Amino acid sequence: MADGKVQEAGASPEQQGEFSDRVRGLRGLEHVRKEHVQWKFVYHRMQSEYDREDPKYRVAKKLYRVAEQVRADLTRQGIDQSVMLRNENALRVEGVIYAIYCTRGKELYIGQTSGSAFTRFQSHYWACKAGNKPLYKRMKRYGWRRFYTVPLEYIPAELYHASNSTERVRNFRRIATPRELFWMEKLHTYVPRGLNVKGAQRNRHRKGRKGRARWRRLQKPQSDLEQSKLQLQEGVVSLPSSPDVPFSDHAGVIPAYGRIFGYRDYVRRVSYLAHLWNMGMLHTVKLVKYADRNLWKMTRVLDAAQSTMNPEATKAILSMLRAYLMVRPQVQTEKPNGRRCIMLAWKSRELRRVPLRMIMTQPKIIAHLPPEVRPQVEDVRVVRRLIPPIGKLIFNYSKVARDLQRDDLNEADCPCRQLFDERFRPEQGCVLTGDVNIVRLCGLRQLLMYGPRFRVRMDAEPMAALSSALDEFIARLSAGLAVDKAMFAIWRRKVLAACQTRIRSHSIASRGAKHHVLSGKMQKYLRFLHKHLVLVPVDKASNNVAFVCRRKYVEALQTELSSTGEASGDAYVSAVESVTDIVGRHKRELSKCHLFDSDKLAYLYWLPKMHKRPVSQRFIAGSASCTTTSLSKVLSDVLNFVLRALRARDDDHIGRTGVRRFFVVNGYEDVADFLARWQRSPDTAFHHTRHLHTGDFSTMYTTIPHDDLIRCLKLALKEAWTWGAELTKVDVKEVAIQCGGGDVKWVRTRALCAANGYHSKSSHRLNLDGLISLVSFLVSNTYLVNGGQLRRQAVGIPMGTNCAPPIANLYLYAYESSFIDKLMAHCLAEARGFHMTFRLIDDVLSVDNIHWVKYRSLSAEEGGIYPRALTLNDTNVSVREVHFLGMSISSNAGALRLNVFDKRKEFPFRVRRYPHMQSMIPTSIPYGVFVGQLHRYYRICTTWRDFVKHAQLLAETLVRQGCRWRRLQEKYRSFIALRGRTLRWGVRSVLISHALRATRGAVSQPG
C-alpha cells in the first residue's frame, strides 16, 4: 500500500528505494506497536505449512526430512511418534522438542517444552521485545511473521509422569535436555550457523533458572543429576543408528570419547565418514563445509580410535583429512576483466573534483548516445595515467654505475669529508646516510622528504586532459563497434560541459602553470649533490633516498665486479667480444624467437641495505631494457607456471603420503593462511619439537654454479613435464607449454620442427628441450657493461631480472625434493617433519621440526638439504620468535601467534612509506593503500588487538600525510562490516569497528 502511494506521487527511483528500506526496517518493529495478534490465524498458517506435502521453504524441507528419519528410528525403539504426523494438529501436542526456523535468515533454533510447540512460540513472541538472545534479535530484525515453529519429536507423557507439577517438569527436563542437545548437534544450530547458544553463554542466558545446567564438559560427573544426564546422553548418541547401519558397531566406544573430546560429537562425524567409506562414497564428502577445528578434532578421535575401527577405513579417512588440512591454501589472484577503459592523463589536481565515470554514465547525458554503444560506456573504467615521479630527476646512481669513473684519490682526501657534516658520515668515513637533513636547501629537502615516488604538481589545463582522453576513447570505441564518430559529438559536448562546471565552481584563480618541477636554485644545488654524492633508493624501503659518497659507491661496485666468487672463481669475467658483437649475436639468436627488442646491455648497480650493521650492499643488474628483457619476461611466466604445476603435483603427493616436497611459497599469504589454520598437537610429548627457525642464503645470486644450475633445472622441469603429461594424458614428448596473451597452459603438440619450439610475436610454445635451451642461453648470456668494460656473469644469476626468482626457486626445489625423496626412503617420520618448511626465494622458515637443525647444517653432498656452494645463515631472534616475510611469528603456550612485523624499526631513520596527499595523484590512491594494508593485517594477525593497533598506526601515518580521518574511518568500518557478524578472531565486529575512533584526538590534521 505505502509503496503504491509513493509511486503515484511520482518520486524518483532512489527515493522509492529509500522509502521501501524504511518500511522494511519498520516491519521488524511490529511488536513494539500495540497490535492485536490474531493467534487463531497464526496457528492455522503454521499448522497448514506443517501439513503440506511439499514445504515451501528449503529449510523446512530439509528439517522435515531429517525429522522423519529420526522419528522412524524412535518408533522402532518403542517411542511412538504417530502424534507428529501430518493433519494431526501436531503443533498442539504437548511435551516436544521443537524447532523454529526463519524463512529469511534460514537459521534454526531448537528448544524443549513441556507445553506445545505453538504455545512456546507465543511465549517467545512475548519475550522477544525485551530479550537479547540471538533468536529474539532475529525476530526483531526480520519481523516475527517470518518465523515458523515445528515440533520435531514427541516425548511421551508416561516417561516423565509425577505426582506434582514441579517434579513432573524436572523429570521432563531430564529426558528432554539430552534430546534437545542431540537435535542441536544434528542440525548444527549453534551460533553463528543457527540461533542456539551453548556452553557458558547459554548459562548466562539462563541464569534466572533454578538448578543451572552445566553442559560444557562432561568430564567429571558429580551429582546424581549430572550422572543421569550423562547416561542419557550416552544412550542418545547411539540413537540415530538403526540396525542396518554398519557403524552402529562403534556405539560402544562412543561415551568414552565423548568424555575426552568435549561435548561435540566428533565420533558421530567420524563414524559417518567410516560409513561413507564402507559404501565407497568417501570422495563425495566436501570437507570445505566443515570448520577446521572440527576436522582437527576428528583426526585426533581417529588417532585414538584406531584400535577399535576398521584400520583401512581409518587410514583412508585420515589421509583424506590430512591431505585437506596440510595442503597450503592457494592465493587467488584476480585477473583484470575485459572492461573498456578511458585513459586520463593526470596532470592537474583539479581533476580530483571531476567524477568522470559518474558524469559519463549519468542517465540524461548517456541518453545522447546511440543505444548500441550505451552498455559499453556504462561499463567503462577510468584509468589514470599518472605523471612520472620525481625519482628519475633526483637519482643519479644509474649514470654513476654505467660510467664508473673513479677519481684517483685516497680515501682520506675524499672531498665529502670537508663538504658534509660528521653526523652523515658513519665512523668518520665517507658519506652514507638516509637522513635528508644532509640537503641544506629547504625546498629540495622538502621534496626529498616526500620520497622518490612523489609526483610534483604541474598545473596543466585540466579540460585539455579531459577532452583528449574522451577523443581517444571515442576513437577506439567507434572503431571497435563500427559506429560513426559524429554520433558521439553531443554526448562528448555534454560530458565536457558537466566537467567544466565542476572545475570552475571549485577552482581558485589560476595559479599560473608551473613548467619545471625544480626551480633554478634547486637544480643548481642538485648538480652540486650529484657531483659528490650518489642518490640511490634504500633497499627494502624504496620510497627513501640514501646519500652515498660517490667515490665510495664506485669503489664498492668495482670491488664487486672484480670479486672472486666463493665457489668457482670469478663471478664476473671480462668478455673477449665487444659490445656490438654481443648485441649482434643476441639479435641473431633471439630474433628467431621474436624475443629481441632492445640493443642495450645491462649494468650493475647497488642499493645500500640501511637496516644492516654495518651497511651492506645489494647488487642488482639494471636490465629494465636490455637484449634479454623479453626473453626474461617470457621465461618468468613459463617458469612460474612450472612452479605452480609442481605445487599441484605436490598437493597430490601430500594426500597420499603426508610428506611435502615443495617448500616454495608465493608470499606471506600462503604462510599466514596455513599457520592460522594449523593446530599444534596439544600432546606434551611433542613440546620439545616446538622450535622456530629462519634462515637466508646470503649471496645466493652470485654463488650458484652454472652447470649445477642447469642440471637442477633439468631435473625440476622433467618432473613438471611428467605432471603435465599426466594432466593432458599424452606422452611427455608431446607436451608443451604455451604462453601468450597473459595465459600460460599445457598444450599437446606434435614433434616440433624447430629445436626451440614454436614462436610468434604474440605467443610462444615451448617443449622441454626448447625451454632448457632458452634458460641456458639466458644464464650463460648475462653481460654487464660498467664504465665501458664488458663483463659476463660466470657464476650465479642476474639479480633484478624478471626470471631470477623462479630460476632460484626451481634450483633450490631440485635440492629440496631430492633430499626429501632420500629421507622418505629410509625414514618416513623424519620426512613428514619437514612439511612445515616454507621458503620464499632465499628466506626459509621451519616450524616445529626437530630435524631441521641437523640437516640444514649439512650440505647436500653429505646428506643435508642445500648444496655446499650456498651458505644458509641463521636469522632467528630465538627459537620462540622469528621474523619472516614481514610477519613476526612467536610461539607461546603452545599456540603460534602471528603479528605484523614492522621493518621500519630496523632502520636508523624515519622510513617514509605510502603515498602523500600533496602528490599529484587521485585521492583514491592513499585510501586504496589503506584498505590494501588492512587486508594484509587481517590475514596476518592472530589477535584482533594487534590488528587494531596496526590499523591505528597506519591511519595516523596517513592522516599526517594528508588523508582525512572521516574517510579513513568509513573505509575501516566498511572493511569490518564486509566480514560479517563475526570476524576470524571470533569477536563481534561491532567491538572493533569503533576502535579506530579512539586515537583520533591524538593526531592533529594538517591544515
Ligand SMILES: [Zn+2]
Ligand atoms: Zn667520500
